[in-house]
Amino acid sequence: ETIEEQDDPASLVPRPPVVTVMGHVDHGKTTLLDAIRKTRVAAQEAGGITQHIGAYQVELDGRFITFLDTPGHEAFTAMRARGAKVTDIVVLVVAADDGVMPQTLEALSHARDAGVPIIVAVNKIDKPDANPDRVKQELAEHGLIPEEWGGDTIFVHVSALRHQGIDELLEMILLVAEMRELRANPNKRARGTVIEAKLDRGRGPVATVLVQNGTLKVGDALVVGTIYGRVRSMHDHLGRRLTEAGPSTPVEITGLEDVPEAGDAFMVFEDDAKAKQIAEERALKKREQELKKKHVSLDELFSQIQQGDTKELALILKADVHGSVEALRAAIEKIKVEGVRVRIVHAGVGAINESDVMLASAARAVIIGFNVRPDANAKAIAEREKIDIRLYNVIYKAIEEIEAALKGLLEPVYEEKVIGMAEVRQTFFASRVGTIAGLYVTEGKITRDAHVRVIRDGIVIHDGKIESLKRFKDDVREVTQGYECGLKIQGYNDVKEGDLIEAYVMEAVPQA
Ligand code: GDP
Numbered sequence: 001e002t003i004e005e006q007d008d009p010a011s012l013v014p015r016p017p018v019v020t021v022m023g024h025v026d027h028g029k030t031t032l033l034d035a036i037r038k039t040r041v042a043a044q045e046a047g048g049i050t051q052h053i054g055a056y057q058v059e060l061d062g063r064f065i066t067f068l069d070t071p072g073h074e075a076f077t078a079m080r081a082r083g084a085k086v087t088d089i090v091v092l093v094v095a096a097d098d099g100v101m102p103q104t105l106e107a108l109s110h111a112r113d114a115g116v117p118i119i120v121a122v123n124k125i126d127k128p129d130a131n132p133d134r135v136k137q138e139l140a141e142h143g144l145i146p147e148e149w150g151g152d153t154i155f156v157h158v159s160a161l162r163h164q165g166i167d168e169l170l171e172m173i174l175l176v177a178e179m180r181e182l183r184a185n186p187n188k189r190a191r192g193t194v195i196e197a198k199l200d201r202g203r204g205p206v207a208t209v210l211v212q213n214g215t216l217k218v219g220d221a222l223v224v225g226t227i228y229g230r231v232r233s234m235h236d237h238l239g240r241r242l243t244e245a246g247p248s249t250p251v252e253i254t255g256l257e258d259v260p261e262a263g264d265a266f267m268v269f270e271d272d273a274k275a276k277q278i279a280e281e282r283a284l285k286k287r288e289q290e291l292k293k294k295h296v297s298l299d300e301l302f303s304q305i306q307q308g309d310t311k312e313l314a315l316i317l318k319a320d321v322h323g324s325v326e327a328l329r330a331a332i333e334k335i336k337v338e339g340v341r342v343r344i345v346h347a348g349v350g351a352i353n354e355s356d357v358m359l360a361s362a363a364r365a366v367i368i369g370f371n372v373r374p375d376a377n378a379k380a381i382a383e384r385e386k387i388d389i390r391l392y393n394v395i396y397k398a399i400e401e402i403e404a405a406l407k408g409l410l411e412p413v414y415e416e417k418v419i420g421m422a423e424v425r426q427t428f429f430a431s432r433v434g435t436i437a438g439l440y441v442t443e444g445k446i447t448r449d450a451h452v453r454v455i456r457d458g459i460v461i462h463d464g465k466i467e468s469l470k471r472f473k474d475d476v477r478e479v480t481q482g483y484e485c486g487l488k489i490q491g492y493n494d495v496k497e498g499d500l501i502e503a504y505v506m507e508a509v510p511q512a
Contacts, residue, residue, distance in 0.1 A: 007185040007213075015184040015247035016057065016064035017177035018086055018210065021071040021121075022107035023093030024100075028123040029071035031160035032093055036067060039166050054196035054208040055250030056237035060170045065177075066210070066248045068195060073103075073110035074355050075262070080114055080362035081385070082263030084193045086210060089176055090118045091169070092144075096130035096157075100138035102348060106355050108142060109346035113363050117180070119154045119172055120144060126159040184247035189268040190216035194224060194260045195250060205229075205256040209266055216251065216268065217244045221275035225264035226286050228279035229256035230272065312341040313406060314365035318352045318372050320459045324395070325349055328370055331399045337406040351375045351458020352389060361385040368398055371460040373502070391416075393453075393463055417507050420444030420481070424499040428486075433468075435493040436486045439501060445480040446487070450503040454495055461499075465490045 021029045040058035057066045068075075068087065079086055090111040094104055111118050120139060122132045136146045136155060145151020154172045158165035190211050197207035207224065209216070216222075220231045232255030234242045245251045260266075269275040315332065319325045325347050332342055345363045346356065352367055352374035358381070360367050367374075367382075367389045374382060374389055382389055392398040426438035439446070446452070448469045454462040467488040469476055479485040489495065 007188075011185040011187060012183035013186060015182050016066050016249075017088040017173060017180070017182055018066045018068065018248055019089045019091055019173055020068045020076050020087040020116075021091045021093060022073045022076065022111065023071075023123075024095070024098070024103040024107075027093045027095040027098065027101070027104070028160045029093050032091075032121060032123060032158065033067060033069060033071060035160045035163050035166055036170070039163050040170070051235070051237055051239045051252070053235070053237050053250065053252040055210060057249065058170070060167065060174065063174055064248070065170060065173055066250060068210075070196070073107040074358060076114070077110050077355065077358040077362050079193070079263040081358055082261070084263040084265065085114075086193050086195075086212070087114070087116050088180065088182055089173055090116050091121050091173070092118050093121045093123050093160075094135050094139070095124045096122050096132045096135055097124055097127045099131070099134050100142070102350065103355075104139075105142060105348060106346065106359075108139075108144070109348075110355070110359055113345050113359065117176055118144065119156065119169070119176060120146075121165075121169055122155055122157050123160050125157045125164065126162050132157055182248075184213045186215050186246045188214040189270070190214035190220065190222075190245075191265065191267040192216070194262055194264040194266060196262050197256075197259050199259050200254075203233075203254045205259045206252060206254055207256060207260055208250055208252045210250045211245050211247055213247055214268065215244050215246045216249075216253075218242075220268045221270075221272045222266050222268045223275050223279045223282065224256060224260040224266040226279055226283040227256055227258045227260050227264075228276050229253075230275075231255050312343045313402070314343050314345050314363045315402070316345050316356050316360050316363075316365050316367045317347040318356060318367065318369050319349060320371035322349055324370050327395055328368070328398065331395055332402060335399065335403050335406065337403065340406050342402070342406070352378050354378050354381055357381045357385060357387050357389075360387045366390060368392065368402070370395065370398060373455050373458050373460065373500075375458050393460065415507050416504050418444070418502055418504045419450060420446045420503040422446060422485075422487075422501040422503070424495055424497055424501065425484070427495060427497055429493075433488060435495055436488050437495045437499070437501070438484065439479075439487050440484050441479050441481050443481055444503070445478050446485070446501070446503040447478040447505070448476070450505050452487070452489060453502040453504070454489070454492070455500040455502060456496070456498075462489065462492050462494070464492055467491075 023029050055068050057064050122135050144153040146153055146155045156169045156172055158169055192210045192212040195208045195210050200206045218231050218234055222229050231253050235252045317328050329347055345365050351372050352369050354377050357378045369391045371393055421443040422439040422441045424437045425440050428436045453460050467490040470486040
């Protein structure tokens with residue numbers, strides 16, 4: 001495949017910035033994207049019918065800005081995990097009445113890990129209980145210091161609902177873009193990234209692509225991921241038919257042979273034959289790579305460090321309470337192994353979620369969970385993306401293992417092995433015995449000699465031993481998947497309907 005030739009600096013011209021809006025749920029991301037579109041697009045394009053194509057472009061005094069229309073750090077990082085670098089600037093929306101929330105911090109970690117500059121939009125400034133200074137204070141604590149306090153983060157006060165502060169926000173985006181000197185060469189064959197794609201009954205595969213360099217033209221032969229195509233038609237977000245699209249322009253195209261995935265790269269080739277050949281080669285390579293897809297594990301990351309591929313071990317920390325996050329972080333920061341840096345990509349409270357797994361995939365990080373579990377969605381994605389999730393309930397154990405991995409001495413004497421999962425369907429209280437949980441075993445088995453953890457909303461709230469395990473009136477040695485049983489945990493009576501029970505055993509690991 002052709003190595004991209006360097007663009008001659010003389011051929012480069014400024015291109016519009018591409019912006020992603022992120023922030024906590026309900027802080028106003030969607031409303032802000034609508035407000036920007038309404039104030040800057042609909043008015044000037046009277047009569048135009050705006051289409052949702054996954055991205056749109058606005059104009060401010062002859063200068064353009066492209067907005068990705070799927071807000072949130074999940075979409076952003078899912079694209080990164082596929083190797084796509086699309087966003088130039090992140091607008092972090094924080095509601096002035098609510099302040100910094102968990103997903104605000106997630107978004108911050110995701111943007112930082114990608115090295116994308118952040119502009120803060122303090123939203124809902126119209127509300128009587130809006131407190132923008134508190135937002136600044138809270139973000140400053142996480143390293144986003146406002147310019148007016150001597151830092152370099154731009155904060156803009158907006159009301160997405162009342163369309164206030166929108167132009168100022170756009171001005172600031174253009175200012176940051178100017179400092180970044182975003183440039184591209186419009187006079188060559190296009191390449192870029194798929195923003196979204198679907199199968200349309202009438203038109204066949206339809207994809208919104210962002211042109212990142214060059215100019216895309218109707219009739220161009222291209223390869224998207226592993227799919228061949230020829231641009232049959234091209235439309236912008238106003239439904240206007242285009243014949244060509246330059247750098248940073250999002251366009252909806254038809255003419256692909258199949259539906260690509262968001263984050264897939266596209267590239268135009270000189271002719272049909274070449275594009276077809278490349279598509280076939282890539283499809284073959286992809287099948288090979290899928291077969292070889294490797295687990296990103298602590299041990300492997302260590303061997304890469306030794307081979308000099310990586311000089312750092314990236315970690316994502318999740319724990320049950322704020323105190324554990326900080327204790328874990330402090331202990332990890334103390335680990336000193338020569339020549340290796342441990343970088344904490346993100347740290348937060350709560351169950352391991354999809355966002356953590358996608359970030360781990362993009363950052364090639366290992367996830368360390370302390371007294372927490374992945375939720376079902378995260379678990380499935382971690383399996384698909386082959387992300388190493390390591391779960392602990394003792395801080396020093398986590399530290400020992402990380403240290404050992406860094407020194408190449410990962411040899412646990414005992415290894416925890418999860419043998420089964422069950423749901424608490426009912427609970428009974430017996431006066432002399434305590435609370436008995438009526439379980440339904442959903443995976444594997446529960447054995448009388450196993451340890452059990454009680455998990456509520458993804459958080460481990462108890463870890464202990466079994467006092468009794470019964471089916472009907474009989475004590476049993478084990479209960480397997482698909483069966484019900486009664487469980488009494490030693491010294492613990494707070495189990496509730498809806499809790500999950502994880503059963504595990506400690507297995508001796510042969511020493512090398
Ligand atoms: P998202 O989850 O971040 O996309 O949030 P939405 O855009 O859906 O907004 C959540 C709620 O906040 C909606 O009821 C909006 O009407 C409201 N909202 C958004 N922006 C503002 C604002 O500037 N002022 C006020 N008062 N409400 C807002």
